[in-house]
Amino acid sequence: MPVWLREHSWRQTLTAVYLSLPLRGARATPANIFCSERYLKVSIPPFLFEAVLYAPIDDTSSTAKIGNGNIFFTLYKKEPAMWDSLTLANAGKEKLQYLRENAVLKAQEKAKEETEAKKISKQEHKKYALEATMKVEEAERKRIEELKEKERQKVTKELEFWKNQQKDADKYESIQKKGELHQEIEPLKERQNEKMNKTRIPDEGTSKIRLKSTKGRGSCSIFSQNLKEEQLPAPRAAATIKVNFTPRVFPTALRESRVAEEEEWLHKQAEARRRINSDLTELEDLKEEEKNPDWLKDKGNKMFAMGNYLGAVNAYNLAVRLNDKLPLLYLNRAACHLKLRNLHKAIEDSSKALELLTPPVPDNENARVKAHVRRGTAFCQLELYTEGLQDYEAALKIDPKNKNIEKDAEKIQHLIQEIMQSS
Amino acid sequence: AAAGPERPQVVSHVQQALSYTVFDCKWVPRSARLLCLGSAARGTGLVQLYELHGARLELLREIEKPKPIKCGTFGATSLQQRYLATGDFDGNLNIWNLEAPEIPVYSVKGHKEIINSIDGVGGLGIGEGAPEIVTGSRDGTVKVWDPRQNDTPVANMEPVQGESKRDCWTVAFGNAYNQEERVVCAGYDNGDIKLFDLKTMSLRWETNIKNGVCSVEFDRKDINMNKLVATSLEGKFHVFDMRTQHPTKGFASISEKAQKSTIWQVRHLPQNRDIFMTSGGSGSLHLWKYEYPAQRTKKDSEGSEMGVAGSVSLLQNVTLSTQPISSLDWSPDKKGLCVCGAFDQTVRVLIVTKLNKI
Numbered sequence: 001m002p003v004w005l006r007e008h009s010w011r012q013t014l015t016a017v018y019l020s021l022p023l024r025g026a027r028a029t030p031a032n033i034f035c036s037e038r039y040l041k042v043s044i045p046p047f048l049f050e051a052v053l054y055a056p057i058d059d060t061s062s063t064a065k066i067g068n069g070n071i072f073f074t075l076y077k078k079e080p081a082m083w084d085s086l087t088l089a090n091a092g093k094e095k096l097q098y099l100r101e102n103a104v105l106k107a108q109e110k111a112k113e114e115t116e117a118k119k120i121s122k123q124e125h126k127k128y129a130l131e132a133t134m135k136v137e138e139a140e141r142k143r144i145e146e147l148k149e150k151e152r153q154k155v156t157k158e159l160e161f162w163k164n165q166q167k168d169a170d171k172y173e174s175i176q177k178k179g180e181l182h183q184e185i186e187p188l189k190e191r192q193n194e195k196m197n198k199t200r201i202p203d204e205g206t207s208k209i210r211l212k213s214t215k216g217r218g219s220c221s222i223f224s225q226n227l228k229e230e231q232l233p234a235p236r237a238a239a240t241i242k243v244n245f246t247p248r249v250f251p252t253a254l255r256e257s258r259v260a261e262e263e264e265w266l267h268k269q270a271e272a273r274r275r276i277n278s279d280l281t282e283l284e285d286l287k288e289e290e291k292n293p294d295w296l297k298d299k300g301n302k303m304f305a306m307g308n309y310l311g312a313v314n315a316y317n318l319a320v321r322l323n324d325k326l327p328l329l330y331l332n333r334a335a336c337h338l339k340l341r342n343l344h345k346a347i348e349d350s351s352k353a354l355e356l357l358t359p360p361v362p363d364n365e366n367a368r369v370k371a372h373v374r375r376g377t378a379f380c381q382l383e384l385y386t387e388g389l390q391d392y393e394a395a396l397k398i399d400p401k402n403k404n405i406e407k408d409a410e411k412i413q414h415l416i417q418e419i420m421q422s423s
Numbered sequence: 424a425a426a427g428p429e430r431p432q433v434v435s436h437v438q439q440a441l442s443y444t445v446f447d448c449k450w451v452p453r454s455a456r457l458l459c460l461g462s463a464a465r466g467t468g469l470v471q472l473y474e475l476h477g478a479r480l481e482l483l484r485e486i487e488k489p490k491p492i493k494c495g496t497f498g499a500t501s502l503q504q505r506y507l508a509t510g511d512f513d514g515n516l517n518i519w520n521l522e523a524p525e526i527p528v529y530s531v532k533g534h535k536e537i538i539n540s541i542d543g544v545g546g547l548g549i550g551e552g553a554p555e556i557v558t559g560s561r562d563g564t565v566k567v568w569d570p571r572q573n574d575t576p577v578a579n580m581e582p583v584q585g586e587s588k589r590d591c592w593t594v595a596f597g598n599a600y601n602q603e604e605r606v607v608c609a610g611y612d613n614g615d616i617k618l619f620d621l622k623t624m625s626l627r628w629e630t631n632i633k634n635g636v637c638s639v640e641f642d643r644k645d646i647n648m649n650k651l652v653a654t655s656l657e658g659k660f661h662v663f664d665m666r667t668q669h670p671t672k673g674f675a676s677i678s679e680k681a682q683k684s685t686i687w688q689v690r691h692l693p694q695n696r697d698i699f700m701t702s703g704g705s706g707s708l709h710l711w712k713y714e715y716p717a718q719r720t721k722k723d724s725e726g727s728e729m730g731v732a733g734s735v736s737l738l739q740n741v742t743l744s745t746q747p748i749s750s751l752d753w754s755p756d757k758k759g760l761c762v763c764g765a766f767d768q769t770v771r772v773l774i775v776t777k778l779n780k781i
Contacts, residue, residue: 152434155774159436160477162757163455232545233553233602235569236577239624243580245589246615246631 002048014080017057019073021049028066035059037078039103042071052099054083261359272325272356293319297329304336312336327356331367334374343378350375360398369399376408385416429780431710431759433741437772439480443469445764447494450754452505452547456483457752457762459770460509462491468511470495472521475772486524490515498543498596498644499554499570508556508570510538516558518570529570534560540638544596544605547755550645552602557595563588565609567621580609580619580626589613597641597665598648608651610636616653628673632661638688641665642696650713654686654701662713667720667730675730681709681737688751694758698738698781702751702763706744708773711735712781738781743771 010019019040026044034041036059041050056078065072077083088095290296300315316333319326334349353371357364376391392409399405445461455475463469468488473480490511500506500518506528508518514534517527538558545554555577556568567578582588590612598606605621612635620627634655642650648665651674655661663676684704692698697713716733723729746766754760759775 148432148434151432151776152436155434155776156436156478159475159757159760159774163475166455235553235572236555236567236621238575238577238579240579240581241619241624241626242583243617243626243629244583244586245611245613246629 001046002043003046005042005047005049008049008051008086010086012083014082015077017053017073017075017077017083017086019051019075019086021071021073023047023069023071025069028071030064030066033064033071034104034107035062035064036103036107038099040073040075050100051087052096054085054088055079055081262361262363264359265361265363268325272323272327290318291322293323293326293329296322297326297332300329300332300336304332304339309336309339313340325356327353327364327367327371330356331371331374334371334378338374338377338381341381343382346378347375350378365398369395369402369405372398373405373408376412380412380415385412385419388412389416429777431739431775431777431781433708433710433739434774434776435743435771436774437475437478437480439473439770439772441471441768441770444766444768445750445770446492447750448762448764448770449495449497449507449752450756450760450762452497452502452755454756457770457772458495458507459764460492460495461764462512463487466491468492468509470507470509470519470521470524473770480770480772484521486519486521488517493538494541496541496543496556497547499546499556500543501546501554502548508541508543510541510558510560512537514538514560514562516541516556516568518556529573531568531574533558533566533568533576534562534564536561539591540593542594542596544599544644550599552599552605555596555605557607559591559594559609561590563591563611565591565594565607565619567607578607578619578621578624580607580617589615592636593638595639595641595651596644597651599645600647606648608639608641608653610639610653610655612636614655628668630673632659632678634659637685640689640691640699642691642699649696652689652691652699654689656685658682658684658686658703660686660689660701662732662735664719664730664732667728669723669729670727672723672729675732677732677735679711679735682707685747687747687749690751690753690761692758692778693753693755695778695781698778700751700753700761700775702748704747705742706746706748706765706767707740707742708748708751708763709740710738710775712738739775743773744769 005021005024007024008019008021010017012018021042023044024047026047028042028044032042032044034043037056038053039050040053042048053075057075058078059075062073062075065074296315296319300312300319303309303312303315313333313336316329316336319329320333323329330349330353334346334353337343337346337349350371354368354375357368357371360368372391372395376388376395379385379388379391389409389412392405392412395405396402396409441459441461443461443463445459447460449458449460450456451458451472457473457475457480459469459471459473461469468491470486470488470492471482472484472486474483475481488511490513492509492511495507495509497505497507499508504520506518506520508516508529510516510533514532514536516529516531516533516538518529520528538560540559541556543554543556544550545552553569553571556570557565558568559565563582565580566576569577591609592612593610595608596605597608598604603622606627607619607621609617609619611617614631614633614635616630616632616636616639617626618628619625632653632655634657637654637656639651639653641648642652651663651665653661653663657680659678659680661676661678663674665674668674681701682703682705686701686703688702690700692700697715699711699713701709701711703709713735714733716731719731719733720728721731743763744765744767748763748765750764752762754762759778760772761775762770762772764770
């Protein structure tokens with residue numbers, strides 16, 4: 001239930017009403033005041049003041065001043081007349097409600113109209129601004145174009161002038177030269193003249209003669225030209241220079257290189273080496289060196305070389321438990337399994353190795369070839385010849401120059417053919 | 424690029440649409456004529472001779488050859504003869520007299536694969552010494568030819584037996600300041616740059632700039648070698664100071680990354696050796712100026728001399744086409760006049776203004 005504020009006081013003139021409303025300590029903001037033509041409301045929860053005005057007022061020009069715990073309204077009457085009272089005294093409840101609602105509706109409509117008007121004016125302003133900038137830019141562009149045009153014309157004129165200069169100089173020189181030459185080398189001149197007549201480019205001929213004189217070397221005739229030729233050194237003694245081209249770590253030019261993939265591979269290697277499977281509590285009783293996968297790999301390799309395949313497998317197993325991202329471990333273990341005729345395990349390990357050897361780059365070519373070959377061998381020993389052939393062919397694709405792989409691949413092909421024929 | 428008052432402007436003077444792919448364009452020395460070399464749609468080679476008339480190019484002559492032509496040079500011919508040396512897609516080196524182009528003046532099947540680049544020295548009244556032509560090919564060899572000696576090159580830089588070859592993409596002559604001295608610089612597709620000394624017939628220096636080398640050029644062929652610019656894929660180019668060679672570190676250099684795309688060509692302005700233009704795969708041209716450092720040499724910790732590279736500043740850039748501009752040539756007679764050919768089958772004649780004020 002709101003608390004009605006009733007201690008307002010008011011006075012009026014012919015054109016205006018002055019209403020003072022004490023606020024009893026509440027703080028008012030403009031949002032709390034609602035005013036329309038016939039209805040005035042101040043709502044500061046829990047306080048409420050409303051007045052259905054005696055006569056309509058001009059709510060756009062009316063003002064409200066908030067301060068000193070008081071709101072002071074200055075309401076301008078629509079029609080200058082003296083009011084009997086501030087509010088309609090004998091208004092029924094329904095009438096009051098009707099007026100109230102009306103007021104609210106009107107206020108809303110007004111607000112809508114205002115926003116519409118604002119939008120429209122904003123758009124117009126934008127349009128205007130845009131047009132203004134466009135004009136300015138056009139003017140700028142035109143100015144630059146004009147400058148360029150001027151340059152162009154100036155330069156064209158200069159060029160024409162230069163060309164004409166050349167032509168005139170040609171003519172002048174040719175007249176002079178013709179005179180000189182006439183005295184000197186008669187037969188040669190005749191030949192030259194013939195050439196000149198034959199040619200479809202008259203300027204060419206005259207300019208040739210002119211050039212000899214302007215060379216500044218004092219050679220004004222064809223004879224001097226010959227002398228000059230004799231002064232030229234003989235052709236060089238032929239020789240060959242052998243060149244080497246810059247080798248690269250990855251043997252393709254930068255634009256062809258698969259640098260991204262190679263980086264990825266190097267990164268992966270680095271990551272793999274750093275990794276340690278740390279959740280192995282039963283390894284606490286191992287010696288320090290036995291916790292190093294590389295050391296274990298070496299041990300495994302040595303045992304393999306000596307023929308101790310089971311021992312090698314154990315070493316590799318331990319290494320894998322410590323670091324399962326090193327492809328070489330799986331690769332070597334696959335070799336051991338092959339020797340031990342654990343063919344399925346060999347296939348598993350080769351596959352795992354190949355998985356880890358992505359992305360395929362020249363760096364891990366050798367490893368991949370070995371993995372394919374080992375897996376191929378295992379397949380063949382299991383008599384799965386087609387799968388084996390696939391692996392051998394993959395290996396051959398990586399390393400086409402390897403004769404052993406080629407031979408083995410051929411052998412497998414023959415075997416497959418035999419089987420197909422006999423079945 | 425803003426039209427600043429003092430910066431050089433690149434003004435497009437004439438544009439000519441062609442009906443074939445143009446691989447190289449060259450000014451005919453001492454004239455307002457230019458040549459376009461390329462490959463027609465039916466797989467034959469084309470040489471077109473144009474003359475600049477006002478605001479247009481007039482076609483004076485068209486010569487068709489059986490094989491598409493990749494590159495050409497006037498560098499080794501005398502000013503009277505002005506014979507054109509061309510390299511074609513089949514590895515043939517031919518020298519043509521443009522007035523009688525049916526039979527070449529000199530012809531040799533120099534390489535097994537396309538000749539990517541050609542350069543000539545000793546002609547046009549520039550420098551001294553024998554006229555020579557160098558060709559670089561996809562077969563990995565660089566060969567130097569003397570037009571007076573048939574069939575065999577006077578120098579052959581080839582890969583060691585059994586070594587995998589790399590395409591040679593560009594060649595340039597330099598250091599031809601007297602009758603004996605000459606060097607050839609070659610750039611390869613794996614980023615190798617090799618400098619061959621023809622006087623001692625040896626490899627004088629090599630380096631690798633990681634990306635394929637599209638174009639090399641000395642700032643002048645006929646002086647004691649001063650600067651070498653090498654451009655490469657991925658928008659980078661390197662400027663080497665060639666005056667001081669350190670025994671282990673070679674030549675000092677700076678590198679600049681100019682455009683996101685390949686820089687196809689670099690050409691120095693014949694009238695000012697510190698200004699050069701690079702053309703790019705995005706159809707743009709950049710004009711650069713090299714500034715020398717205060718001291719061009721300094722001593723390293725052991726007391727041997729080493730060079731100091733300077734700096735490069737961009738004077739202007741302009742985008743002319745959407746396709747790569749594969750060839751560029753400055754006119755040796757009119758400062759600022761240049762021609763460029765692009766893969767959109769257009770050849771453009773440009774004028775670069777205000778080069779005097781630099």
